[in-house]
Amino acid sequence: MPPEPRTEALIQVRAVSKSYGAVRALDNVSVDFLSGEIHAVLGENGAGKSTLMGILSGFVSPDQGDILFDGSPLPTGRPIEIRQLGVKMVHQHFMLVPQFLVSENLALGEITGNLTPLSLAELSKLATGKGTELGWNVDLQKIVLELPVGAQQRIEILKALAGDSRVLILDEPTAVLSPDEIRDLFGVLRKLRHQGIAVILIAHKLSEIMAVADRVTVLRKGELIATSLIGDTNEVQLAEWMVGDVPEFAKDGERSFGEVLVKAEKLSVNDDRGVKVIDSVDFEILAGQIFGLGGVDGNGQIELAEALAGVRDYDGVLTLPDNVAYIPQDRQTDGLALGLSVAENLMLSGVPSECKWGLFIRPALVRDYAQRMIAEYEIKVGKETDTAKSLSGGNQQKIVVARNLAQNPDLIIAVNPTRGLDIRATDYVHRRLREAAERGAAVLLISTDLDELSALADETKYLQSGGINDQFLVANA
Amino acid sequence: MVLVLALTFAAFGLDVPASLAIMWKGAFSDKVAIARTLVRATPLCLAGLGIVVAWRAGMYNIGGEGQYVLGGIGGAFCAKFLSSFMPSVLSIFILISGIICGALFGALAGWLYVKRGVQVVISTILLNFLALLTLEWTLRGPLQESKKQTFVTDTLPNEVMLMRFDSGTDLHSGVFIALIATVLIWVFLRYTIPGFHLRVVGDSPDAARANKLPVGAIQIRAMAISGGLCGLAGSVDYVGLTGRLADGYSQNWGFIAIPVALLGGLTPIGTLGSATYFGALFAGSEVLKRSTPIGNSVVPAVQGFAVLAYIAILWALNRKTQRRFD
DSSP: OOSSOOSSOSEEEEEEEEEETTEEEEEEEEEEEOTTOEEEEEOOTTSSHHHHHHHHHTSSOOSEEEEEETTEEOOTTOHHHHHHTTEEEEOSSOOOOTTSBHHHHHHHTTOOSSOSOOOHHHHTHHHHHHHHHHTOOOOTTSBGGGSOHHHHHHHHHHHHHSSOOSEEEEESTTTTOOHHHHHHHHHHHHHHHHTTOEEEEEEOOHHHHHHHOSEEEEEETTEEEEEEEGGGOOHHHHHHHHHOSOOOOOOOOSOOOOSEEEEEEEEEEEOTTSOEEEEEEEEEEETTOEEEEEOOTTSSHHHHHHHHHTSSOOEEEEEOOSOEEEEOSOIIIIIOOTTSBHHHHHTTTOOOGGGEETTEEOHHHHHHHHHHHHHHTTOOOSOTTSBGGGSOHHHHHHHHHHHHHHTOOSEEEEESTTTTOOHHHHHHHHHHHHHHHHTTOEEEEEOSOHHHHHHHOSEEEEEETTEEESSSOOTTO | OHHHHHHHHHHTTOOHHHHHHHHHHHHHSSHHHHHHHHHHHHHHHHHHHHHHHHHHTTOOOOTHHHHHHHHHHHHHHHHHHSTTSOHHHHHHHHHHHHHHHHHHHHHHHHHHHHHHOOOHHHHHHHHHHHHHHHHHHHHHTTTSOTTOOSSBOOOOOTTTSOOBSOTTSOOBTHHHHHHHHHHHHHHHHHHBHHHHHHHHHHHOHHHHHHTTOOHHHHHHHHHHHHHHHHHHHHHHHIIIIISSOBTTOOOSHHHHHHHHHHHTTTOHHHHHHHHHHHHHHHHHHHHHHHHSSSGGGHHHHHHHHHHHHHHHHHHHHHHHHHHHHO
């Protein structure tokens, strides 16, 4: 339990807004952060959490609104002054020099630009003192990159806490930690709370928030949805706040599906670090069916898609049709070769047989083919020889969609195919996927957007902690 | 380009119009001058094409020099141990041997990158030293001339050498090899599926991987083609121009091929043009150095300025297009 709650908020955020271009990252958000309290800020990707933390730590300037710190205005947009006030930030991606010693990294935050002799022990004293206080043994002579991730994070936290601290902001601190390390971190956060520090924790794992936070604020698409004491809420309610109402998934009775085209049995997939992110799942997709997979980002979605697309190794049994199309989440890096022309990008997953002669490409036929595709898939482009880079995001995605659907695939894997697109382009992608399913293709739609799943999918399941469930969120899974 | 040239001369304190006139005369005035230009342009064009292929695949091959030298060595081995063959056949074997040696040397750097993560820039620079040392060793060992007095190879008999067009000039039929190679590489990059895949890998390895292209194999293949072209440059010079190898066999052709390819916009046709331009610079400055005290040092200065000017133009164009999107 938090020590005697203070009525006066240490940080008062008042009607703060911030836009990036046409996107409103934060819309009129007001929230109080109290001393001696662990306050979780929760939301999906793009909800505005990082923008809010960026504003609090001075790396982002708000467009509108005021922030009071201890009763006086916070010098927004000035990270150094804010740090001197005692507002400290621990970034998700560590701001450490991996090749340096621990002591050198700790000293880094304290070095001022003069020519006095460098004493690492002296400069890192504040941070090591904090370490002793928190019960952490810090070996100053170790090289950072040789330490496990959890220990690196401790260095990062100690670096932040050096000197007087009144607020500690942690951006997704548990994302890289093992369960033991998470328990240890939470213990330390509780200690800091008892010292009267306002701890602000950005997170999207609900079970962790329930375990450690005193108060929770939920953001969605830049808006403040709710702030609540943790005892007054539960995981299901938090999930609803986070994603909006979980829509009713009407079973579509009109369409009948064909044979089983995709069958996964005990399918396991590792991510790039070798951690198992999909753990022995089973599912089937029928011809003509749009199979939706929802769930919070980072639950193995991309790895699963890559395994099915044949570009990532897996364990288990996977039965797939021959002709598989893959619409990757990141069209800029995985979907397109941006420096090549629109015509060339339309041929990226295979030069159509009509355009080739042995190993040769027939330029006139490529031009005809590209022009036909541009017309058929309504791609807005000057000439087919323009680079893909010169197109808008929606039209870039149309190239990826056109290329994949033109081959009449039996299975289409689409990962967040409308992320970042405007309404018209979104409708377009949805229409094309639906047409493909009506033609008899199996479609695997992996999306974090529940509205998209309810609009498109015939059946929806959810990824969570490596497994597939029927509900959006299974408590304590 | 003439402006860059004039500014460089002015910076050296030379009489600008007179120097330009000498350069022009040395490069283009008569058939001797034109032959001089073309003979120097030939290895630049071939090695430049090699650089184009590698760089378009995203492999920053700096090892043209080493691959050129290896091409020469491969040719010389061929000449020594297959000397009983008919001269016309032997010259073809020499060229092929040069291609193979250069290609293996280039592929080695590609393999090191794909399998061991060694950056191509680093490995190719170091392999250059390896190639030069190999040359020194062979000239003191297996390839040393029959009398074992100096560190050179035996000179190729005239019948083996590539055809000369005019006894008064050095111009040899290697110039046609460069022309044919330009056309072949142009067709390869633009109109063949392997060439297309190579460009996809160069533009976005991630997109290539997501579309199931064998990225590593394509990168190694690009380095092999690149090294093969640089090796061909080395063996063409051997069997067309010098007829023998000595310690200073390569006059940095493999290095100069990089600015040649850059100035040619990393396209085969552009490289043909810029190789001719650089060939003329060398031809002209060889005459110029006889008439001024500064001489050859003008050449690298002009090359440097030409490449910097090109990069500046690219940068300006880039800024312009970027502003359009902001």
